[in-house]
Amino acid sequence: PPPFVPALKSDDDTSNFDEPEKNLRAVPPSRHLNAAGFSGEDLPFVGFSYIKALGAFTKSESILSGLDSPAKTSSMEKKLILKSKELQDTQDKCHKMEQEMTRLHRRVSEVEAVLSQKEVELKASETQRSLLEQDLATYITECSSLKRSLEQARMEVSQEDDKALQLLHDIREQSRKLQDIKEQGQCKQKIK
Secondary structure, rough: OOOEEEEEEEEOOOOOOOOOOOOOOOOOOOOOEEEOOOOOOOOOOOOOOOOOOHHHHHHHHHHHHHHHHHHHHHHHHHHHHHHHHHHHHHHHHHHHHHHHHHHHHHHHHHHHHHHHHHHHHHHHHHHHHEEEEEEHHHHHHHHHEEEEEEEHHHHHHHHHHHHHHHHOOOOHHHHHHHHHHHHHOOOOOOOO
């Protein structure tokens, strides 16, 4: 990887580049076209490189030559090894986190599928419960009606029993009276 990755704020961000020095070279006001036609000499240079003063070049050379010393090279190598190890550790952590995220996404999908299944089962259970409640209400109404009919039948049977007992009593009474009349009739015949 490169030693420095610039942060960009937009596609045309130039904050990481040095400002070019103004070239104070005078442009002649008018140029004559040469015989060949268009030459492009008066067009501006479009690019990223420019030439600085010789002093700046020698300064950067001295910095590079200072980096060539064995102590600085060893120090830079150690830093590079440490940074490489940090990068590897970070990449490993990143990979583990990606695996964990994948696992968690899979688990969320499984739980959502189970939840959806349970919602379907719950709706089916609620429908079944509603039907059973309607059946129960029908049975309760029917049971109440049957209890009333049974009570009415008991009352009618009781009344019929009372009538039968009364009739039996009346028959016995009539039979006793008839017996008395017969006995009186036989007594009268014996007396005569």
